[in-house]
Amino acid sequence: QKEVEQDPGPLSVPEGAIVSLNCTYSNSAFQYFMWYRQYSRKGPELLMYTYSSGNKEDGRFTAQVDKSSKYISLFIRDSQPSDSATYLCAMSDMGGNNRLAFGKGNQVVVIP
């Protein structure tokens, strides 16, 4: 079983819809959870960062972490064509070397 599982998609939605992305993981030691957005042929950019369980909201983006289920989610409200990108989940423990475990990425296409 891979450490982090993420459905690669692609996921196509009409403009204005809610995008829902998720990752599952197997390592219960993970404490830090991140979502990165990556446009084609660019480096990933940090979108959301959360510690432990709970919700975090930033504008149209909401990140949720459920450690009991080993499940994290990212929601994008009022999706725009500019949200079309690949979204990567990443997570780490407190092992001292800050190594991140990444999902494979989920490609999202927002259709105008």
Added chain:
Amino acid sequence: DGGITQSPKYLFRKEGQNVTLSCEQNLNHDAMYWYRQDPGQGLRLIYYSQIVNDFQKGDIAEGYSVSREKKESFPLTVTSAQKNPTAFYLCASSRDPRRGETQYFGPGTRLLVL
């Protein structure tokens, strides 16, 4: 303007040739990382360094080498021993690696084999 720079944007390697990818950061971050990204495979860690003059192998270090002589620089050499080097290479950095700090990425270098 703080950030991470990678050069070149595209790099072509001939058979049996070693090539070096540059990564520089002016964020005063302690830790730096090199990842390889292949289609459908996600990001895989090649090497990482938590402090100057020290570095550790990641999950796919074979055929690669690094150095960390300065805090702001972490070059990656793809040696001739790496038989399948075509990929998108990403450099990242973070502050104190002991505290789960977020990693920030550069724009990447695309390596192609002639």
